[in-house]
Amino acid sequence: MTEKQFDQMLASVILEFDDDDFAIPAGCFVPHVFSRRFERKMKKLLRTVEHSQQPKRRISLRRAVTVAIVAAAFLSAAALTTGAMDNLFQYFLPEVFTTHSIVRSSNDMFAPTSFEEQYVPVYVAQGFGLTRRPLVIENRGVLSYTYEPCDGEGREISFCQYLKADYAPNLNTENHELEKITVQGYEGFKLVIREHVYIAWDNGDYILEIDGFISENELMKMAESVQKVEK
Amino acid sequence: MLGVYLAMLNTDAQKQRFETLYHQNKSLMFQTACRILNNKQNAEDAVHDAFVSAAKQIDKVMTMSDVQARNYLIIVVRNAAYRIYNQCKMESPVEEVYDGSDNVHMVELDVETKDFREKLRRLILAMDDKYKDVLILKYFYSMQDQEIAQALGITLENAKIRLHRAKNILKKQIIEEGLYDGETV
Numbered sequence: 075m076t077e078k079q080f081d082q083m084l085a086s087v088i089l090e091f092d093d094d095d096f097a098i099p100a101g102c103f104v105p106h107v108f109s110r111r112f113e114r115k116m117k118k119l120l121r122t123v124e125h126s127q128q129p130k131r132r133i134s135l136r137r138a139v140t141v142a143i144v145a146a147a148f149l150s151a152a153a154l155t156t157g158a159m160d161n162l163f164q165y166f167l168p169e170v171f172t173t174h175s176i177v178r179s180s181n182d183m184f185a186p187t188s189f190e191e192q193y194v195p196v197y198v199a200q201g202f203g204l205t206r207r208p209l210v211i212e213n214r215g216v217l218s219y220t221y222e223p224c225d226g227e228g229r230e231i232s233f234c235q236y237l238k239a240d241y242a243p244n245l246n247t248e249n250h251e252l253e254k255i256t257v258q259g260y261e262g263f264k265l266v267i268r269e270h271v272y273i274a275w276d277n278g279d280y281i282l283e284i285d286g287f288i289s290e291n292e293l294m295k296m297a298e299s300v301q302k303v304e305k
Numbered sequence: 306m307l308g309v310y311l312a313m314l315n316t317d318a319q320k321q322r323f324e325t326l327y328h329q330n331k332s333l334m335f336q337t338a339c340r341i342l343n344n345k346q347n348a349e350d351a352v353h354d355a356f357v358s359a360a361k362q363i364d365k366v367m368t369m370s371d372v373q374a375r376n377y378l379i380i381v382v383r384n385a386a387y388r389i390y391n392q393c394k395m396e397s398p399v400e401e402v403y404d405g406s407d408n409v410h411m412v413e414l415d416v417e418t419k420d421f422r423e424k425l426r427r428l429i430l431a432m433d434d435k436y437k438d439v440l441i442l443k444y445f446y447s448m449q450d451q452e453i454a455q456a457l458g459i460t461l462e463n464a465k466i467r468l469h470r471a472k473n474i475l476k477k478q479i480i481e482e483g484l485y486d487g488e489t490v
Binding site: 080083084085086087088089090095096106108109111112115116119120 | 339440
């Protein structure tokens with residue numbers, strides 16, 4: 075019998091497997107309430123799947139429309155006051171909807187397409203520690219680190235490094251505004267929804283993002299401390 | 306424009322499919338992982354790792370029926386749980402090395418009989434999970450070695466070695482059970 079024949083035989087037998095042949099755990103289910111940490115990580119993953127699956131043509135079309143809208147907005151703003159221009163971004167393209175906004179990078183043309191360089195915050199807010207197992211979804215364009223409260227109480231701080239082409243968070247901007255800020259000398263923006271603070275900035279090569287339920291000052295301090303990891 | 310709309314529908318369908326699989330299977334997957342790890346937090350990590358693997362292979366998952374996807378996710382989460390279990394034991398992962406010395410060759414095997422097929426099926430089902438899973442992914446889900454490696458969170462080399470060993474174990478058992486009349490070479 076040749077190897078090929080053996081393969082064919084195996085395939086024909088295994089293809090006839092029915093549901094009972096798969097080791098599905100038997101017995102009664104003990105209901106489990108998943109932790110907030112798990113739900114949060116899954117929410118992020120679902121968001122990543124959503125964005126990574128968007129076809130290129132759609133992005134291109136949407137970007138073209140967005141650029142046109144932003145250009146129109148820019149011209150309108152220029153005709154009004156210089157104060158109104160403060161909130162316009164040079165490196166970000168916010169696509170504003172009624173209840174939310176999707177923000178993309180506007181200068182990803184020459185940005186790295188892999189994580190040749192990696193960044194992490196050197197300063198970590200007091201009472202938080204890096205999770206044992208950092209989430210790496212490299213082929214989805216994001217490196218994600220989670221900092222958990224040391225005492226197990228409260229919510230996490232998340233730090234992410236995005237490839238510019240893959241950055242497209244869905245942000246709740248219903249009754250909230252993106253505020254233009256500067257982080258490490260680079261353009262960025264801040265969104266504060268009650269106790270939740272979200273900061274993102276373009277460091278030239280990547281979009282860096284940090285968010286958590288801590289004070290703006292502490293989160294900003296972490297953001298300002300981000301440094302390239304020396305290999 | 307039609308192409309754009311179709312592409313949008315496809316995107317929504319993929320997202321919806323993934324979310325549906327998540328909600329349908331997370332408890333069962335947790336249960337599977339918990340039985341191996343006996344630790345809720347680690348079991349949740351295993352479930353999450355399994356969904357990360359599934360997300361990486363969303364195109365493949367889209368082609369599966371609900372039952373196939375469920376069984377696939379169970380295999381993936383079981384392997385994720387074993388990986389975490391090994392990590393918790395602080396064991397450094399050992400790369401398997403293939404020296405080609407365990408090749409088993411068979412000749413003149415009457416594979417068409419129903420009795421033989423049934424016995425082979427039982428042999429496969431009785432195999433260690435790590436070997437059975439790799440065979441199921443290979444032959445039931447028609448996955449490439451690279452896809453198997455990704456699903457199980459192991460290197461491509463390890464996936465190939467595991468598959469090779471799984472087949473050799475089966476061949477040896479076929480011989481030991483006297484299921485064929487030929488000779489080994």
